[in-house]
Amino acid sequence: xxxxxxxxxxxxxxxxxxxxxxxxxxxxxxxxFWYRQDPGLGLRLIYFSYDVKMKExxxxxxxxxxxxxxxxxxxxxxxxxxxxxxxxxxxxxxLPGRNYGYTFGSGTRLTVV
Amino acid sequence: xxxxxxxxxxxxNEEEPVHLPCNHSTISGTDYIHWYRQLPSQGPEYVIHGLxxxxxxxxxxxxxxxDRKSSTLILHRATLRDAAVYYCILMLLGTxxxxxxxxxxxILTVHP
Numbered sequence: 177x178x179x180x181x182x183x184x185x186x187x188x189x190x191x192x193x194x195x196x197x198x199x200x201x202x203x204x205x206x207x208x209f210w211y212r213q214d215p216g217l218g219l220r221l222i223y224f225s226y227d228v229k230m231k232e233x234x235x236x237x238x239x240x241x242x243x244x245x246x247x248x249x250x251x252x253x254x255x256x257x258x259x260x261x262x263x264x265x266x267x268x269x270x271l272p273g274r275n276y277g278y279t280f281g282s283g284t285r286l287t288v289v
Numbered sequence: 290x291x292x293x294x295x296x297x298x299x300x301x302n303e304e305e306p307v308h309l310p311c312n313h314s315t316i317s318g319t320d321y322i323h324w325y326r327q328l329p330s331q332g333p334e335y336v337i338h339g340l341x342x343x344x345x346x347x348x349x350x351x352x353x354x355x356d357r358k359s360s361t362l363i364l365h366r367a368t369l370r371d372a373a374v375y376y377c378i379l380m381l382l383g384t385x386x387x388x389x390x391x392x393x394x395x396i397l398t399v400h401p
Contacts, residue, residue, distance in 0.1 A: 180332075209388075219333070219391035234388075266332050274321045274380040275340075278389060280332030 179203075180281040182267050188287045195254040197284050199267030207270045208250035209278070210234075210242065212263040219266065225250055226272065257288045293377045298396040301367045309362040309395055311377030316357050321380040323389065324351065324362050326373040333376065333391075336362065372399045 183198035201208065209224040211234075221234030223242040231242050239261060243251045250269075254261055264285050268278040294312040301307040313322065323338040337344055337351045339360070344351040350363040364371055376394040 211391075218393055221388065221390070224388060235390075268332070275338070277323065277335030277338060278325070278333070279335065283330075283332050 180267055180269055180279050182265075182281040182284050184284050185282065186285050186287075188289060189254075189257050191258060191288055193254075193257050193288075195257045195286070195288075197252040197254075197265055197267075197286070199250045199252070199269075199281060200248055201250075201267075201269040201279070202248065203269060203279065204247065205269035205279075206247070206272045208244065209268040209270075210240075210250065210252045211266045211268065212236070213266060213283075214263050222252065257286075259288050262286060262288045293379060293392055295375070295377050295392065295395045297393070298398065300398045300400065301364075302400050303369060304366050307364040307367045307371070307397065307399075309364075309375050309377075309397065310359065311361070312359045313377070313379055314358045316379060317381070318357075322351070322353060322357075322360050323378045323380055324349070325376045325378065325389075325391075326371075327376070327394070328370075328373045336375075338380075367397075367399045369399050369401065372397055 180201045189195050210222045211219045213219045220236050222240050223234050225231045225244040228247050241253045264283050266283045267281040270276050270278045324336040325333040327333045337349050339351045352361045374394040374396050378389050
């Protein structure tokens with residue numbers, strides 16, 4: 177069964193900490209995405225990557241950075257976590273183009289205290 | 290950005306068909322129509338997508354209007370496990386990396 181695996185299901189971090197959220201896919205997909213989901217705001221795209229070492233800002237990139245050193249792995253980095261970054265974070269991957277579906281991970285619920 | 294409009298919520302009974310509508314009146318000729326669903330406490334799950342013709346897979350059917358300004362996701366026999374939020378999304382020309390933009394979706398409740 178093809179998969180997108182997020183390293184943690186639940187995470188609690190302190191304000192100001194540097195936080196790494198890891199995502200690994202086993203489908204050899206070129207595209208990878210990071211979203212956050214908040215009640216009333218839906219899913220919002222933070223960053224995406226269309227190839228190794230390539231990245232593009234999504235709709236809400238402020239306060240985040242990403243790293244893609246290998247095709248199968250896409251990391252989301254919170255340089256200095258803040259309480260307004262408490263959210264559900266979802267990783268996804270897909271083949272390139274508009275004729276393919278996305279595969280999502282199960283999500284990481286991050287709480288910043 | 291081309292937008293989609295879906296009802297906030299719908300209800301169905303188990304083992305009955307469900308028709309989930311989506312309006313996308315500003316769709317352009319090359320925009321793909323995608324459907325995803327999200328079960329409680331899980332990430333979204335791909336359901337189906339299409340361009341012009343109706344599509345069927347093991348999960349659902351997608352009926353696309355001839356003018357493409359609306360589409361309907363059809364679950365042929367709803368089960369309790371189909372209770373989820375269903376998202377209708379347009380994947381637009383120009384988004385060469387296939388970026389999806391999620392709206393609020395339709396909350397489907399299935400009654401036993």
